[in-house]
Amino acid sequence: MRTVNVIRAQLRASLSLAVQYRLDFVVEGLLAILWMAVTLVPLLVVFQARQQIVGWTFPEMLLVLGWFVGLKGLLEGAVSPSLMNVIEHVRKGTLDFVLLKPVDAQLLVSLAKIEPWRSIDLFGAAAIFLYAFRQLGRWPSSTDLLLAAAMLGTAVVVMYSIAILVVSIAFFAVRVDNLLYLFQSIFDVARWPSSIFRGTLAIVFTYVLPLALMTTYPALALLGKLTLPTTVGALVGTALFAAFARAIWRVSIARYTSASS
Amino acid sequence: MIEVEHLRKWYRVHRRPPGLAAALRSLFHRPYETVKAVDDISFSIAAGERVGFLGPNGAGKTTTLKVLSGLLHPTEGRVLVAGSTPQDRARSFLQQITLVMGQKQQLLWDLPPSETFLLNRAIYDIPKKEYEATLAELTALLELAPLLGKPTRQLSLGERMKCELAVALLHRPKVLFLDEPTIGLDVSMQATVRGFVREYNQRFGATVLLTSHYMEDVAALCPRVMVIDKGKLIYDGSLHELVRRVRPDKRMIVRLTRPVERRDLESLGAVVEHRDAEAVVQVTQDALQGAVARALSTLPLHDLTVEDPPLEEVMRDLFAQGRAA
Structure with a gap:
């Protein structure tokens, strides 16, 4: 119950923080729409010349892009700002206050700051899905939807775990802002289906930085093309990855020495 | 309430001479040095006591407070606060303590203090009635009413400190660690903070351990003082006796x-x-x-x-x- 209350109170505080500045709210909202439009450009360029790429047609590829837009919104709207906040805490030594609270520190830092205008991305993603399925001329079955929801869950967990790993490094290295930006840039790769990549890159983006898990698998699920072994593998892999990130976070917290006085 | 036996806290720090050449050399070879921030100190503090912790900069005061509040793990020794080992950071322990740092703040910068209060209410799981009673009491004692709705960044240093104290005490902790709570405040605000700490201590029987650079704070608040220098406890007793002995x-x-x-x-x-x-x-x-x-x-x-x-x-x-x- 306490956990739920804390989450609610944090969301409340970060929402009030976000709407504190009205002009920001408008400008950031407009920027979010603009960015979404820009995201579509590479896809439109590529499909002007050909019908499909490595087995993916334009509407199918749009599904991957839909997930990408939605997750990017989540990453830049909730995960990154909160974790940048932790890095700031570590640098200034105010993480002390977080660690002194009788609540899990990871929970406290994870929702500390959100940018609600990025929820426009979620609407954008929904619009892209609708358009894609109209182009495909069919709608996903309820099983597909359920599976896609599960895959979305794993995608969010994986993304968050990667971010937590990056932030854990902050306890040792202090300045890791750039690492978080690097992750955001690498995440751009997830706009393409993972089968586009061959050889080493394919392995890297499936197992090392599981970008395939984030956008390709949910898209496959919506198309009814996700196989059972892949689903189970994704679920187990995600659980392991999250546990690993959590373990590293705990080790880092213990190593925290706090800025002097 | 607080038991400390042979506490040691050593840091390993990397030292290098100034200059670019030395900086480059240190990329490959790092000489480390051990700094004994706290070196074998023992003391015990009973429930309800107000104790002043004195010492020059870098004497180990803040380090000791951080060990006592569970932020730092001791290198050696046994520490017991409110029946718990601080570094375990057990929920029941954290629920009973608070740490106020004059140089750091937990109030959310862009929001009014009342928002941080609500957040802490959820974090400490304070029942609504109790929260309202405590808040009313703190508001009256510290004269917070006109401050609660202003964004924190628009408050003066003294106003902010009063809110910091309030937010740190919402859960009615039994043990207060105050690290330079009056730093940078003007004389009348220092007096307000002192008066408030004494009042809180008497009303709730809370244990107070305070560090300060202002001797006035210690003289006004703490019947007992501990003096630490270079990591060692060099005096523990009444302020009066300390003065008599030194001068x-x-x-x-x-x-x-x-x-x-x-x-x-x-x-x-x-x-x-x-x-x-x-x-x-x-x-x-x-x-x-x-x-x-x-x-x-x-x-x-x-x-x-x-x-x-x-x-x-x-x-x-x-x-x-x-x-x-």
Whole structure:
């Protein structure tokens, strides 16, 4: 119950923080729409010349892009700002206050700051899905939807775990802002289906930085093309990855020495 | 309430001489040095006590507070606070303590303090009724009413400190660690903070461990003081006894009805200050009675008072003794 209350109170505080500045709210909202439009450009360029790429047609590829837009919104709207906040805490030594609270520190830092205008991305993603399925001329079955929801869950967990790993490094290295930006840039790769990549890159983006898990698998699920072994593998892999990130976070917290006085 | 036995906290720090060449060398070879921030200290504090923690910068005060509040793991020794080992950071332990740092703040910068209060209410799982009662009490004691709705960044340093105290005490902790809570505050705000801490201590029977650079804080608040220097506890006892031990002399302040010669005063003791009709004379404890009698009989007295030497001087002498030893 306490956990739920804390989450609610944090969301409340970060929402009030976000709407504190009205002009920001408008400008950031407009920027979010603009960015979404820009995201579509590479896809439109590529499909002007050909019908499909490595087995993916334009509407199918749009599904991957839909997930990408939605997750990017989540990453830049909730995960990154909160974790940048932790890095700031570590640098200034105010993480002390977080660690002194009788609540899990990871929970406290994870929702500390959100940018609600990025929820426009979620609407954008929904619009892209609708358009894609109209182009495909069919709608996903309820099983597909359920599976896609599960895959979305794993995608969010994986993304968050990667971010937590990056932030854990902050306890040792202090300045890791750039690492978080690097992750955001690498995440751009997830706009393409993972089968586009061959050889080493394919392995890297499936197992090392599981970008395939984030956008390709949910898209496959919506198309009814996700196989059972892949689903189970994704679920187990995600659980392991999250546990690993959590373990590293705990080790880092213990190593925290706090800025002097 | 607080038990500390043979606490040691050592840091390993990387040292290098200045200059680019040294910086480059240190990329490959790093000489490390051990800094003994806290070196074998033991003490115990009973529930409801107010204890002042004194020492020069870098003496180990903040490190000790951080170990006691569970932020740092001790290198060696046993620490028990409110029945728990702090570094385990058990929920029941964290629920009972608070740490206020004069140089750091937990209030959300862009939001009014009331938002941070609500967040802490959820974090400490404070029932609504209790929260409202505590908040009303703190608001009255600290005169917070006009501040709660303003964004934190628009508050003055003193106003912010009052809100920091309130937010740190919402859950009615039993143990208060206050690290320089009055730093940078003006005299009247310092007095407000002091008065509030004393009031809280008396009303809730809370244990207070306070560090401060302002001797006034300690003199006004803490019947017991602990002095730490270079990681070692060099004194633990009453403030009065500390003053008596370090500076057994007294100061006789005389106001005269007319100016007198310096040599008339020198027969009483060492003249510290002498202005026309006013003087401060330093006298040893043993000679005090005789000196007062002599002053009464030989000087055109308007007024005579006897005081302890100023605390700042006591401290300076104490640390100087420590260095010489």
